Amino acid sequence: MDRPRLDTERLDLRPFLPEDAPEVQRMAGDPEVARFTLAIPHPYEDGEAERWIGTHQEDFELGRRIVFAVERRRDRVLLGAVSLSLAPDHDRAQLGYWIGREHWGRGYATEAARAVLAFGFRTLGLNRIQAQVLARNPASRRVLENLGMTREGVLREFVRKWGRYEDVEVHALLRSAFEAGD
Template sequence: MRKLPTLETDRLVLRPFLLSDATVVQRLAGDRAVADTTLTIPHAYVDGLAEQWIVGHEGAWTRHEMAVLAVTEPESGLVGAISLRIELAQQRAELGYWIGVPFWGIGYATEAARAMVAFGFQKLGLHRVYAQHFTRNPSSARVMTKIGMRHEGILREHFFRWGQPEDVAVWGLLRHELP
């Protein structure tokens, strides 16, 4: 597949990011509550960072490293992001996502994650999709449960975030387990 795909679900369209999304990315991902439970979103989310991030998506896809899609809905437009960090040699990818705070709790992460996981298995031919979350992030655990992932274990104090060690839960789904 040459270009990043567009995926449709009942309520959402997952599409490649556009440079014109940068302002909204900066506003939503710039919320400390969103950055807090991720490993990579910086805080403060300074000017220019969103553009830099978006510009990198196409190359990362072309190099088969990463599929990043904007989570959009008809009324509000961009509400979040969803990604697969791909390791083709191992036929696996790591699922990642964030949703802007005003849109939490209405199932968007779950709906987007389901579509992205199906894409990984069906179109990328993956064998395994896995995901990780800080154990202090129970809503992400719910998302992983709802999409049929299996809890595989806890890596104790595996990452540092904000200078503090974080226990990390690892979840996985194998191709033949796809619900």
């Protein structure tokens, strides 16, 4: 089963390939990326990127998760990742993303995530897409606001990140709101 591809104005969202592993390790291994994410290990060990990329096909085929590599079309540079983790019984997914630090502030996360939201609602038929963001991550909160998500609440000290309990905000978009704003 082929994993999906999406196009936006500047970006190609495509499956990760084994040859992306060194760039994934370099960008996701950056402490400035890892310190804001809930799932990226740190330090980022050799072999971890290959292992992670190696889970994507099976996760897609089992309907668990769809992970897109975010590639800039004009020069084929890998910028980061966007994913949907699926809860099929509820027509729900959780959005996740990271962008390599040298590419921040150019609208890439917003552009990529917007395409993935449209794919989730229109192609997958999802009813709700949510995101969990560390309360101390204003850039990611801004991305979610720009996507039209509603901040639903704060899960206090929901995670332990690098030895500290941290508040996590839940943001979400329902299909009804997506269609109304579309």
